[in-house]
Amino acid sequence: MRQASTILSFETPGRGVTEITRTLAGWLAETGLSEGLLTLLCRHTSASLLIQENAAREVRTDLADWLDRLAPEGRHYAHDDEGPDDMPAHLKAVLTGVTLQIPVIGGRMALGTWQGIYLAEHRAMPHHRQIAVHLIGE
């Protein structure tokens, strides 16, 4: 049994999701482990991680719009000194979550056919984001 870990960096284009499945699969292949558990932690409080549909692009648009409706910008937040998009970004990060775990079976992440792993940027502007990645297995 063996472990591997790293910090991966991503540049986001601002509000919306970026698929990171392929980057993770590449790192996984480099470790040489074929059975185990992959864990991801987004190291930010206004970006997050989620697993969703990798086929229809409209699903991602609808998702971003829905998050805007659930956590709208507005004058009702006490925390407003980092811009109107900041507090909604924290709330969206809480709703979607910052950690994910994926079993690795037969050398591959055990995702379903239509599942992709996404880094969700909740701030309006582009950001540099880090994800801590951990793998334990053999």
Next chain:
Amino acid sequence: MRQASTILSFETPGRGVTEITRTLAGWLAETGLSEGLLTLLCRHTSASLLIQENAAREVRTDLADWLDRLAPEGRHYAHDDEGPDDMPAHLKAVLTGVTLQIPVIGGRMALGTWQGIYLAEHRAMPHHRQIAVHLIGE
């Protein structure tokens, strides 16, 4: 230290939650491991996993109704080619999440007295659903 993994299949009756705690406990017992970490990944984008109250049935009804209010059907979604219940189902899966981790201590999942593990079906019709299950421990 040792690992075990499998893909478990479930038939859901359509919208609502199905308790899977007993099935998981049965699989756990078969592995013979008594201390470790159990990880679940729902391999779908319109079904999900959650841990909730296993006593009062009304909690599950209220939960389904609340999810309907937060992610209602409607004509405002761009993704509408798989039926009116499809995009709300994706949103509910994002809100509730598709991965769960449960420490195993003394041969049992370390759940609280009132906690059960549920597979949440967010589509209106019955579906065949798969959960990837991973255990590492000794």
Next chain:
Amino acid sequence: MRQASTILSFETPGRGVTEITRTLAGWLAETGLSEGLLTLLCRHTSASLLIQENAAREVRTDLADWLDRLAPEGRHYAHDDEGPDDMPAHLKAVLTGVTLQIPVIGGRMALGTWQGIYLAEHRAMPHHRQIAVHLIGE
């Protein structure tokens, strides 16, 4: 490779979040493991776990207010025999989630600079809460 696990207890002051990062770091240090995976499970259905901003206190106030708006008290719940704050508390626990995983790298939890780990109490009154903690690594 080695495992450690425990059940940690916390007294919450009622509705709101309590930071538990330092308690977890203390337990982690006692285990003597420096590379691994830390898993937390909140053993309740009306309290939960989340990772959020540890600097601006207003973020936590805004978060609690937002959860109140998404899951308000009211007469529309079927489950109402444990008080008006009970069913909203279950819903907030589903939204925020009861499990968290944090990679441990170089002897420390791989959290971002502004991230803290919080136990979220969703009931109005103070409660005694338990978190199952598991660590695997070396």
